[in-house]
Amino acid sequence: MSNPGSPTIGVFDSGFGGLTVLRALLERFPRARFAFLGDTARLPYGSKSRRTIARYAAQSAQFLVREQGAEFLVIACNTASALALDAIKDAVSVPVLGVIEPGAAAARAASRTGDVLVIATEATVHSHAYLAACQALGLRAIEKACPLLVPLVEEGWTGVPIAAGSVTSAAAAQAASAPPQVAVTEQVIRIYLDELNAEAKAAGLNPDTLVLGCTHYPLLRPLIQAAVPRGVRVIDSAESTAETALLQFGSRFANQAALPDSKIDPEIRCFASDSVEKFERLGSRFLGRPTGSVELVDLGG
Amino acid sequence: MSNPGSPTIGVFDSGFGGLTVLRALLERFPRARFAFLGDTARLPYGSKSRRTIARYAAQSAQFLVREQGAEFLVIACNTASALALDAIKDAVSVPVLGVIEPGAAAARAASRTGDVLVIATEATVHSHAYLAACQALGLRAIEKACPLLVPLVEEGWTGVPIAAGSVTSAAAAQAASAPPQVAVTEQVIRIYLDELNAEAKAAGLNPDTLVLGCTHYPLLRPLIQAAVPRGVRVIDSAESTAETALLQFGSRFANQAALPDSKIDPEIRCFASDSVEKFERLGSRFLGRPTGSVELVDLGG
Numbered sequence: 294m295s296n297p298g299s300p301t302i303g304v305f306d307s308g309f310g311g312l313t314v315l316r317a318l319l320e321r322f323p324r325a326r327f328a329f330l331g332d333t334a335r336l337p338y339g340s341k342s343r344r345t346i347a348r349y350a351a352q353s354a355q356f357l358v359r360e361q362g363a364e365f366l367v368i369a370c371n372t373a374s375a376l377a378l379d380a381i382k383d384a385v386s387v388p389v390l391g392v393i394e395p396g397a398a399a400a401r402a403a404s405r406t407g408d409v410l411v412i413a414t415e416a417t418v419h420s421h422a423y424l425a426a427c428q429a430l431g432l433r434a435i436e437k438a439c440p441l442l443v444p445l446v447e448e449g450w451t452g453v454p455i456a457a458g459s460v461t462s463a464a465a466a467q468a469a470s471a472p473p474q475v476a477v478t479e480q481v482i483r484i485y486l487d488e489l490n491a492e493a494k495a496a497g498l499n500p501d502t503l504v505l506g507c508t509h510y511p512l513l514r515p516l517i518q519a520a521v522p523r524g525v526r527v528i529d530s531a532e533s534t535a536e537t538a539l540l541q542f543g544s545r546f547a548n549q550a551a552l553p554d555s556k557i558d559p560e561i562r563c564f565a566s567d568s569v570e571k572f573e574r575l576g577s578r579f580l581g582r583p584t585g586s587v588e589l590v591d592l593g594g
Numbered sequence: 595m596s597n598p599g600s601p602t603i604g605v606f607d608s609g610f611g612g613l614t615v616l617r618a619l620l621e622r623f624p625r626a627r628f629a630f631l632g633d634t635a636r637l638p639y640g641s642k643s644r645r646t647i648a649r650y651a652a653q654s655a656q657f658l659v660r661e662q663g664a665e666f667l668v669i670a671c672n673t674a675s676a677l678a679l680d681a682i683k684d685a686v687s688v689p690v691l692g693v694i695e696p697g698a699a700a701a702r703a704a705s706r707t708g709d710v711l712v713i714a715t716e717a718t719v720h721s722h723a724y725l726a727a728c729q730a731l732g733l734r735a736i737e738k739a740c741p742l743l744v745p746l747v748e749e750g751w752t753g754v755p756i757a758a759g760s761v762t763s764a765a766a767a768q769a770a771s772a773p774p775q776v777a778v779t780e781q782v783i784r785i786y787l788d789e790l791n792a793e794a795k796a797a798g799l800n801p802d803t804l805v806l807g808c809t810h811y812p813l814l815r816p817l818i819q820a821a822v823p824r825g826v827r828v829i830d831s832a833e834s835t836a837e838t839a840l841l842q843f844g845s846r847f848a849n850q851a852a853l854p855d856s857k858i859d860p861e862i863r864c865f866a867s868d869s870v871e872k873f874e875r876l877g878s879r880f881l882g883r884p885t886g887s888v889e890l891v892d893l894g895g
Binding site: 336340342441444445447473480481483484567568571 | 634635637638641642643741742745746748749774775777778781782784785868869872
């Protein structure tokens with residue numbers, strides 16, 4: 294145990310996309326201990342009923358709190374955040390943070406026009422959770438499902454490596470002379486954004502902010518940033534969630550956030566309920582470092 | 595009941611892609627009765643263990659036989675055909691036909707070089723069921739997973755309507771001046787086929803036949819046909835399976851196969867264990883006609 298005495302932060306997703314949220318947390322809690330659980334045996338949550346999702350998410354949260362000793366939970370899963378946040382809060386007695394409200398709050402902070410675009414999976418859009426969160430903050434929002442983006446990320450057709458901070462012009466230049474796989478992804482992003490902008494225009498909106506409402510999308514951030522019109526801010530809800538976590542839980546990790554990057558030495562344990570092979574193969578791309586060996590857990594039926 | 599006295603053919607898939615197999619069956623059994631079941635609540639089968647898939651597939655087969663009176667079963671699902679065909683045969687007492695062996699048999703009939711390419715989903719390739727079926731017939735085969743093709747079909751980025759028979763040059767010409775969505779799909783197909791041909795060449799194969807090893811791919815057949823080198827035959831395993839069904843079950847449907855197309859008046863009932871809305875919205879594209887209202891069934895745990 295490399296960080297004795299540090300509280301454990303539990304991070305939960307239905308799959309392994311939430312590792313992008315864990316990655317953003319690592320930068321802000323460099324000496325914390327982390328337990329990440331992907332309920333891969335029962336994904337996709339998106340096609341299941343609210344009651345079933347609530348049961349699965351509650352079981353997963355209890356595993357992180359009871360068996361891994363998590364003192365805070367981050368629900369790094371849009372579907373579970375949208376449909377099961379209350380059920381999770383009822384199931385455990387530690388603070389719980391989802392990904393949707395931080396993303397909406399960051400959009401409010403960024404937007405001058407008050408008009409926001411959201412791209413996400415079909416299930417997240419269908420829940421209208423971002424729309425509701427944005428409206429609760431006085432924003433107007435239009436959501437669009439982009440079902441091809443997750444498989445494009447999982448194929449690795451993203452081209453440019455993800456920089457820790459924002460996109461550099463060098464990354465954009467690299468994307469411009471992209472191999473055919475990356476050109477496909479660029480074209481898909483362009484088609485989706487054109488359709489979304491047309492819908493926004495038809496609805497009389499003047500959007501200046503785009504929320505990435507899926508934990509896979511941070512791997513596409515350089516390509517998306519290159520595709521949006523100048524002046525449109527891209528909000529990465531993984532980053533927003535980690536920032537909110539620092540505000541909510543940070544006092545428990547005195548002075549840790551001030552450590553230089555070279556001092557990052559987090560303790561991470563990853564668990565999955567199935568498909569450990571795919572998790573290990575793809576997960577490091579999301580986490581930005583090796584996941585280590587992923588432990589198989591049985592969460593029950 | 596439009597076809598009293600006709601036996602019922604049960605068709606099973608984990609989702610609704612198997613409707614392309616039902617479509618091919620309709621052409622050959624124009625007055626049969628059909629019961630189609632998509633176990634949409636428990637998809638994707640591909641990420642689950644063999645034992646779990648066998649249990650789900652056996653429950654689904656029993657529903658079709660016991661509750662819908664099916665006298666023949668067509669397993670229009672590559673994963674279930676690969677991993678659960680024996681379990682299904684043990685669970686019911688009617689003849690059962692999968693999609694893999696008919697596809698491999700059609701490849702053997704078509705190939706002169708004896709070298710075959712197979713494209714399929716990740717789960718089907720991982721099972722190596724086509725490789726084994728091809729090798730059992732004396733063919734050499736190389737399989738490739740093409741995970742983007744299913745979501746591209748479900749997005750409807752296929753462009754050309756599927757003709758009942760083979761691809762016409764008009765369809766190919768239409769594809770050439772395709773909208774950007776179809777251009778994306780063309781490019782994805784080209785990338786996958788280039789990679790597959792390079793692998794075949796490296797392995798010393800001289801393939802002249804390409805098997806479409808996924809029930810979604812018939813909707814891409816015109817684009818795939820346009821992308822393969824001249825002289826390469828494309829085998830649609832949905833068509834091959836329906837052809838084999840006619841040979842195996844056809845004698846029970848005397849003279850029906852000789853009816854002209856205009857006389858097709860099949861009775862079709864569609865069932866799904868969840869996500870009826872998506873089934874109804876997308877299913878007609880796979881079936882080539884409206885699915886009618888899809889009935890929700892509970893298959894148990």
